[in-house]
Amino acid sequence: ALVVEPSRSFSAKNGRVDSEDRRSRHCPYLDTINRSVLDFDFEKLCSISLSHINAYACLVCGKYFQGRGLKSHAYIHSVQFSHHVFLNLHTLKFYCLPDNYEIIDSSLEDITYVLKPTFTKQQIANLDKQAKLSRAYDGTTYLPGIVGLNNIKANDYANAVLQALSNVPPLRNYFLEEDNYKNIKRPPGDIMFLLVQRFGELMRKLWNPRNFKAHVSPHEMLQAVVLCSKKTFQITKQGDGVDFLSWFLNALHSALGGTKKKKKTIVTDVFQGSMRIFTKKLPHPDLPAEEKEQLLHNDEYQETMVESTFMYLTLDLPTAPLYKDEKEQLIIPQVPLFNILAKFNGITEKEYKTYKENFLKRFQLTKLPPYLIFCIKRFTKNNFFVEKNPTIVNFPITNVDLREYLSEEVQAVHKNTTYDLIANIVHDGKPSEGSYRIHVLHHGTGKWYELQDLQVTDILPQMITLSEAYIQIWKRRDNDETNQQGA
Numbered sequence: 001a002l003v004v005e006p007s008r009s010f011s012a013k014n015g016r017v018d019s020e021d022r023r024s025r026h027c028p029y030l031d032t033i034n035r036s037v038l039d040f041d042f043e044k045l046c047s048i049s050l051s052h053i054n055a056y057a058c059l060v061c062g063k064y065f066q067g068r069g070l071k072s073h074a075y076i077h078s079v080q081f082s083h084h085v086f087l088n089l090h091t092l093k094f095y096c097l098p099d100n101y102e103i104i105d106s107s108l109e110d111i112t113y114v115l116k117p118t119f120t121k122q123q124i125a126n127l128d129k130q131a132k133l134s135r136a137y138d139g140t141t142y143l144p145g146i147v148g149l150n151n152i153k154a155n156d157y158a159n160a161v162l163q164a165l166s167n168v169p170p171l172r173n174y175f176l177e178e179d180n181y182k183n184i185k186r187p188p189g190d191i192m193f194l195l196v197q198r199f200g201e202l203m204r205k206l207w208n209p210r211n212f213k214a215h216v217s218p219h220e221m222l223q224a225v226v227l228c229s230k231k232t233f234q235i236t237k238q239g240d241g242v243d244f245l246s247w248f249l250n251a252l253h254s255a256l257g258g259t260k261k262k263k264k265t266i267v268t269d270v271f272q273g274s275m276r277i278f279t280k281k282l283p284h285p286d287l288p289a290e291e292k293e294q295l296l297h298n299d300e301y302q303e304t305m306v307e308s309t310f311m312y313l314t315l316d317l318p319t320a321p322l323y324k325d326e327k328e329q330l331i332i333p334q335v336p337l338f339n340i341l342a343k344f345n346g347i348t349e350k351e352y353k354t355y356k357e358n359f360l361k362r363f364q365l366t367k368l369p370p371y372l373i374f375c376i377k378r379f380t381k382n383n384f385f386v387e388k389n390p391t392i393v394n395f396p397i398t399n400v401d402l403r404e405y406l407s408e409e410v411q412a413v414h415k416n417t418t419y420d421l422i423a424n425i426v427h428d429g430k431p432s433e434g435s436y437r438i439h440v441l442h443h444g445t446g447k448w449y450e451l452q453d454l455q456v457t458d459i460l461p462q463m464i465t466l467s468e469a470y471i472q473i474w475k476r477r478d479n480d481e482t483n484q485q486g487a
Contacts, residue, residue: 027096027103029084035137037062040115041205041217044089048073056086056095059111064089068097092116110210117208119176127207128169128443134209142214144207146442148454150217154238156453158222160436161245163451164423164473166206167440168371174266175203184257191228192255198224199252215454241425241436241471242375249311274309274367275344276407282351282358307366312373315340316350317389337395340376344405365405372419374472379431386431393469397421397461400474419474426467439464
């Protein structure tokens with residue numbers, strides 16, 4: 001058969017094919033693309049030169065190579081292995097090598113969408129209304145947003161926190177739309193903004209309804225965490241979920257241009273509440289009673305009050321009993337949530353010891369955020385080891401009213417004070433080598449799911465309260481929202 005080459009116009013300067021005519025040629029190699037090996041969750045660098053610059057994915061074997069000119073790694077790969085279809089990971093353009101022409105073909109749109117998913121305002125508005133399963137390229141089905149995250153080595157503490165945050169609708173919606181933050185001015189050389197970009201990319205992958213596989217690898221997100229936390233948080237070493245959550249929210253807030261006092265961001269809009277902290281200094285316990293009595297009249301020992309903001313509330317567990325008799329061996333202590341919330345009722349006093357001095361403190365809430373985070377203090381560190389308190393907290397999953405923890409004048413103006421649970425992070429096992437899993441509510445179906453790294457299973461709401469809850473996110477009911485959780 002006679003093959004007629006498309007007409008080519010040569011540039012007089014360099015004898016190359018004019019760029020317009022090199023485009024949109026029909027490529028005979030499109031059927032060699034292997035979608036099942038494509039994975040865009042890893043760092044976009046050449047597998048040979050390890051450079052980020054001008055990286056291309058080979059769509060036949062899934063590896064990344066640099067450049068496409070003569071003698072470039074992608075060019076050599078195409079000749080050596082007869083792999084011809086490449087995608088520029090930055091410009092999202094497809095090329096056929098070694099012939100070096102651009103391929104324009106609508107059948108490739110699913111690949112660019114996996115690499116860079118985008119969401120319209122309408123799609124974002126509908127995310128919590130739909131319960132439709134998506135089908136991955138390998139045939140497995142998944143619910144967008146309820147997606148397993150790869151455990152690279154020991155990063156399940158970070159996975160659980162990232163999955164919890166991805167199910168907080170206003171935070172998720174902000175990060176799904178890159179236009180919300182892409183024009184934020186940052187000082188030159190600022191690496192912290194990388195966290196914002198990577199978190200946005202991760203949100204879009206977790207909620208992608210057209211993914212090739214039913215799980216996501218948080219590799220690039222976690223590399224940004226290691227870099228921006230100066231290796232405080234690692235992929236290879238188990239970290240603490242509360243420490244990570246606290247650092248991550250504050251780092252996101254400041255990277256988005258937020259400040260401690262004035263400048264707010266989506267992070268403070270969603271999670272920040274405020275409280276009054278009353279502090280009273282105590283005389284040294286070894287002093288004689290009369291001397292203590294006298295000291296209490298001094299100014300230094302009078303109660304002071306400061307207003308403070310918070311991103312999460314730390315709830316203290318009662319000390320677990322040290323000695324158990326034979327019958328009590330199997331009894332795990334339990335405490336109602338409202339008992340440990342009493343810390344914030346403005347009356348309960350708690351003693352705090354510093355190196356030299358002792359203080360009595362009491363707390364009263366003055367503003368409740370739209371999403372309230374509880375961190376249940378399970379770990380106590382002393383000079384020798386970390387100890388874990390296994391006490392089970394009994395909590396209702398819905399309808400927790402926090403009105404009584406507000407001062408009277410605040411109660412009058414604070415209309416909505418009822419919360420429903422939407423995420424519950426659990427720590428299992430010993431303090432140093434335990435593992436994390438998370439329960440999340442899918443708003444569209446009203447069902448609860450348990451996620452542990454790549455495993456995703458549905459779970460009955462009654463089972464959630466039996467776990468060693470460590471971090472919880474509660475959603476405030478606004479404007480008489482009814483409870484849709486069926487629990």
